[in-house]
Amino acid sequence: MGDLPDYYFRVRENGAAVFRVDTENRQRRLEMDLIAMVNTRNGEIKPQGDRKLSDEDLAQIRSWLAARQQLLAARDIDDILRTVDHLNLTAHWAQTKAGEAQLEQVTDALLLAMHDLRTVLVKKKADRLTRTGGAQD
Structure with a gap:
């Protein structure tokens, strides 16, 4: 082999x-x-x-x-x-x-997922900025 x-x-x-x-x-x-x-x-x-x-x-x-x-x-x-x-x-x-029926089928799921993602990303970004700002003092 x-x-x-x-x-x-x-x-x-x-x-x-x-x-x-x-x-x-x-x-x-x-x-x-x-x-x-x-x-x-x-x-x-x-x-x-x-x-x-x-x-x-x-x-x-x-x-x-x-x-x-x-x-x-x-x-x-x-x-x-x-x-x-x-x-x-x-x-x-x-x-x-997209047609109206297609948008109706996906809009709520997409909006909820994007809102959840945005909330997490904004919180994580704020945490990073707070840590970085505190380290400079």
């Missing part, structure tokens, strides 16, 4: 299952041994079974965890920027293409 990594991370909703990849066995088959579960939200690493993770295991897992958290944060920002684009497209649709 080609150059396989020593570890495989099966991504799950909030983290990954970590497998040690073994190609150096008597049967010359690819084996994957579950060694740990990782939570990307809180950084928790749980060894599986009675397993004791080596320093190398922990280093590899922590490296993957840091890269994964960075990737997820970048995806979050990208999703939000796509939402801004989608809001602009929605405004154009409402102004130029």
Whole structure:
């Protein structure tokens, strides 16, 4: 087999299952041994079974965890920027293409969601300005 990594991370909703990849066995088959579960939200690493993770295991897992958290944060920002684009497209649709029945179907939901978002953003902005202003005194 080609150059396989020593570890495989099966991504799950909030983290990954970590497998040690073994190609150096008597049967010359690819084996994957579950060694740990990782939570990307809180950084928790749980060894599986009675397993004791080596320093190398922990280093590899922590490296993957840091890269994964960075990737997820970048995806979050990208999703939000796509939402801004989608809001602009929605405004154009409402102004130029939407029929009365279509507008009736979506207006209340959009107005409530946008009001909620505006409220949160204004509060967060005020909190940031208050902290920044207080730090300059």
